Amino acid sequence: MKLKICIAKKTLIFYSIIAPFIIYGSAYNLIWGIILHKTPTIRLGAFSLLGFIIFPVLLIYTYINNKCIITADSMRIGKTEYKFADYDFQITSKELAFKDRPINSLFKKNYNYFLIQEMATDRIVFEKDLDVFEKDIEKIKNAFPVGKLTIDN
Known part of the structure; x- marks a missing residue:
């Protein structure tokens, strides 16, 4: 199974x-x-x-840099590829203060973040706000192999 999704979908829709x-x-x-x-x-x-x-040009650049492709053995975000064998993947939820919220979703309190952590060193190599709809988060969960994605709410 191969899933292509933009992890900044709401931002792109707002600016479009x-x-x-x-x-x-x-x-x-x-x-x-x-x-x-x-x-x-x-x-x-x-x-x-x-x-x-x-x-x-900025809209196209944002789409290209936030395009996420999940395949059976790896995940690619932009031009960087993360192998499932080498990295831990996690979706976590954070609560933001009103002054820190993005302009396109001011009234939303909890925001989902996507973290990629290197298994060998426990270093976080990627942290990004998942600016997608809930159904897209479900698609991401279903695209990952069993046990490779941790979800903290």
Whole structure:
């Protein structure tokens, strides 16, 4: 069995919803404000002129770096491969204060984290917020071989 999933799915959905507005606003600002001089140029934020280029590139980069592929003997996140024989995998839940919560899920209290720990040295080599839906966490649990994934709630 092979499972492909993006571990930053909620973040990508959130930014994909606001992306068309930023892309349209930055293209409008560049074309009609700077090139044609028909409207005044509005400078709001880092993406005011080249957001139509930078924002889609950032979305693609986020997807590629957070793409997780689980196969029968290993797990690949981005370009790094973690063999089941060499690493321990764990999903743990943490409670975050309101000021530390991400903007796309402010009212959620408990957040799931994915930890990968090297078996030989007990060193944590990967720790990342699992920004996916509950059904995706279930898919991840089912894709792992029996006994290779520990879940702490």
